[in-house]
Amino acid sequence: MLDTVCQRPPRRIVARTLAFGISALVAAALLTWSPAVASGWNQGAAEGTLWQLLNGARANNGMAPLQQHSTLVGLARWRSADMLAQDYFSHTIAGCGCLVYTYYDSNGLSYVWAGENIGWNSGLDDNASAVRVHEAFMASSGHRANVLNRAFTHGGVGAAAADNQMFQGYVQNTRMYTELFLQAPAAAPAPAPAPAPAPAPAPAPA
Template sequence: MSFFKRKKSKQSQRIFSRVLTLLSPRRRNVLRQLSKDISDFEQFKLDLKEIKKFVARKSKTKDEFSKAIEIKYLSDIFHGINLFFFPSQHNDHKPYAVRAKMLWHYLVIVVVIKVFVTGALFFTYPSPAELANIVTSKVVTLANVEREALGIQTLSTNPVLTKAALAKAKDMVDRDYFAHDTPEGAKPWTWINKDEYDYVYAGENLAIDFSSAELIHQAFMKSPTHRKNILNENFQDIGVAVVTGELGGRQTDLLVQFFGTSRIDALAKADANVTPRQPRPEVLPGTRLGESETGEVAGEELVAKPDTVKPTDDTPLNYSPQEASQGVIVVATSNSDARSLVQLIIEYSNIFFLAMVIFLFTASMINIFVKIKFQHPKVVLQSLAALALVLSIFLVKFHFIEEISPQLLIL
């Protein structure tokens, strides 16, 4: 404390003492207590100021420490990446990514996932015959659910139509075509045995490259002409067949869906709808009700012709149909809401295997070309061998459904 401050302080004390002598004892005590409180408050302000300075110093130190930790952390990550991928003197020019121990880890993971995927596929669809049974039954059920929701009579599975659908499917596989008409121009309804099923209405839907009945049904319901067949009130019977075989040089599943109404059922329905003022129509022997050479019956298409109708503008965006050759509609099933568990397993496993191939290829190329003068032949060979094995596991398909295209085709 300076001389002037000490002097001022002493003068203040003398003045304060003289004031106290002039006051009564009680007032003296009050004034002393007030002076003490003021002194304590001043000390409190000084202490608070010191605390603020201390906190500020601590905060600054903490920020500096956090920044140092962050820099150290980033430096460690960068150093770890260098050691893992890039050859240098710190890893003896042997990146950890392509060392034998890590390569074994990669192979074990890839093999385990491949075994799991293959096992799941065989558990779901043990054979093409099992797939055919599941899909044919479910497709009929889904069609009837749609009809029931609209108050339309449900379809009955007809063995004659089922046999016709199977014959048509086998013919397409045997002769390698996908169309309503045969290569000779025979119409779809010629497959139906007229002696066993004397039809007056008939329709056909076709599909290939599918892994579930839900995918097929969703695609049919979003195509105006296929939907028309499923919800046609004139149809009373249905027959569905699924065949697995080679079409267009690749393995695929093919579905044929026949709709129909026999003459007897049509007449019975007409009798039920007849009123007293409307006489029963006379049917001449040997003729078909309303049939014309153009394939139209009673104002309805005898056979579905999706190739003449393009998808409407109000088709949902996730359908994304595209016109293909000969009127085939291509459906991107990867955007479908009805993707099955089987399709998801195949899709994500393929993504994983492809990522592993890219990872191993990149790591091997970095190891070879970054320090091309410093090479360890053993490391190079084992990394390339692991890459070849993973690529082989990715390309080899053990289950028939893995070979099916991810794009569903309907006609």
């Protein structure tokens, strides 16, 4: 299970604009695995469970819920599917050597902070799989910090499954999960009202 966070200055939403930030990667050996045969896994239900647990954890700690962002959902689904398809587990994306924030930029996302949690497990049914990965995230300081980051305003989760195939040489029926986060730039302050015009001088008496 891995987490990453990225800080950068806010930027305008401009396609192909290149921006660089500092990323910190923290690895934690918290894979939740069971040899039982998986049954009944459903992508939408798994994602819905993980999203509810994520925002539930924030609410339980006095934080506002994240707003779901459709672009982050799409990227999270792609990240999970890509790791299974290319048989890797890393924040560094196979084939490009970049982090997911490169795809934030290419999709026109504007942000101040961003983060990513990734995790997988095997052999669990639909609801149990998402619950177990959330529990593992919350038991890891780096992943928990992303979930409970007060600065983050938007998020998206994505899940993918690989049935009846090996993952990294030894696990079958793997379920992969990605949580993506961002802090949207603050809205620009409203312009100050224009000063009231000076009153016209009263005409002098004749």
